[in-house]
Amino acid sequence: MPTRSKWNLAIKIDEPLDVYVGVKATDSSDFTIYNYVIDNSNGSKRPIYLSPIASFPNDTPTQSTIDANLDSIYAFIVSSQDTLYLDKSMTDLSNYYLQPVVTLDLGTQIFSFITDIDYNSFK
Amino acid sequence: MNVVGISHLTHNQVVTGSSPAGPGKVLISPWLMRTSLRAGAYLVKAAIVLPLGRYYCNWETKQKFGLNSISEVGSKPANAFQHSFTSFVYRLHLGWASSQFAMWQHEYFGGNPCNQRHMDLHNNKVGNMTRYWRYRGSLLTSKYFLPVFANNAFLFITHTTIGTPGYTFGVDKEFDWSAYISTQRGSQDCKTCKKDRKGISQFFIYIEQ
Numbered sequence A: 001m002p003t004r005s006k007w008n009l010a011i012k013i014d015e016p017l018d019v020y021v022g023v024k025a026t027d028s029s030d031f032t033i034y035n036y037v038i039d040n041s042n043g044s045k046r047p048i049y050l051s052p053i054a055s056f057p058n059d060t061p062t063q064s065t066i067d068a069n070l071d072s073i074y075a076f077i078v079s080s081q082d083t084l085y086l087d088k089s090m091t092d093l094s095n096y097y098l099q100p101v102v103t104l105d106l107g108t109q110i111f112s113f114i115t116d117i118d119y120n121s122f123k
Numbered sequence B: 001m002n003v004v005g006i007s008h009l010t011h012n013q014v015v016t017g018s019s020p021a022g023p024g025k026v027l028i029s030p031w032l033m034r035t036s037l038r039a040g041a042y043l044v045k046a047a048i049v050l051p052l053g054r055y056y057c058n059w060e061t062k063q064k065f066g067l068n069s070i071s072e073v074g075s076k077p078a079n080a081f082q083h084s085f086t087s088f089v090y091r092l093h094l095g096w097a098s099s100q101f102a103m104w105q106h107e108y109f110g111g112n113p114c115n116q117r118h119m120d121l122h123n124n125k126v127g128n129m130t131r132y133w134r135y136r137g138s139l140l141t142s143k144y145f146l147p148v149f150a151n152n153a154f155l156f157i158t159h160t161t162i163g164t165p166g167y168t169f170g171v172d173k174e175f176d177w178s179a180y181i182s183t184q185r186g187s188q189d190c191k192t193c194k195k196d197r198k199g200i201s202q203f204f205i206y207i208e209q
Helices: A063-069 B030-065 B077-094 B096-108 B114-130 B132-136 B146-157 B188-200
Strands: A004-013 A017-025 A032-038 A044-050 A070-079 A082-085 A108-117 B170-172 B204-206
Touching: A004 A017, A004 A032, A017 A044, A032 A044, A044 A070, A044 B188, A063 A070, B030 B077, B030 B146, B077 B096, B077 B114, B077 B132, B077 B146, B077 B204, B096 B114, B114 B132, B114 B188, B114 B204, B132 B146
Parallel strands: A004 A108, B170 B204
Antiparallel strands: A004 A044, A017 A032, A017 A070, A070 A082
């Protein structure tokens, strides 16, 4: 039986890429930068945000949850001479899909949202 | 001089069976006899050690981490203690292969998501392989003095360094593995967790504070 819930956002990179992701939470004064170097086409997932606190069970995040926790997210790759930015809003929950929800041993439900990324996602 | 014929030795029946031990009997070598007895004794020992060891390790986990129930360990360092100490006790009394198999099958058939499964598999190996001798300590200590080993394991898991956050020998994978929640064995999530944990064999893993 679930006792609480947590949620997270992640990207799924479908081909070899060197991706930079910047995440600014509402309670943070600066961006946190992640650099993910993917060398395969297996659909590697990488985290970009994890909810800092747990909430009550079955609390599925909505767009207002994202807005309350995140100021902005950007992603880019460096391609030969250009910097290409991700061509979709990463703070828009409609750009993500929800993985099957699991409940851990201690009763924590995990809501994990994924967005797929490949080279063509960057403009 | 009395001559005893074969018919006297076989209760007046002439042996005609193909087995040299007589009809209905099997002649086995001393080596096979010894191996069979040892295997039987080992199975009896395993039948005692596996449930008792598990019970004792759960009890130690509750005592050392102040838990009311063993289900409260979650994915915290207490869980790392429970898994690594149990696999240590199994190796101590049953050998490495049995320890590894007993702990592995629990995860294989458990249905946990990949991040939980590989955290547990990793922590099992910490206890029965990479940190076994740290838990074991002096060889002069009898292998039945389990509280001594529990204390060694507890000191290892809870060791902290002043000025450094987190546990000295622990790696927090809560963020890194947050999206790897597939429950399918052999999935990309599991492969990624497996590859990731290979580089931190000397440390235990936890994914909840």
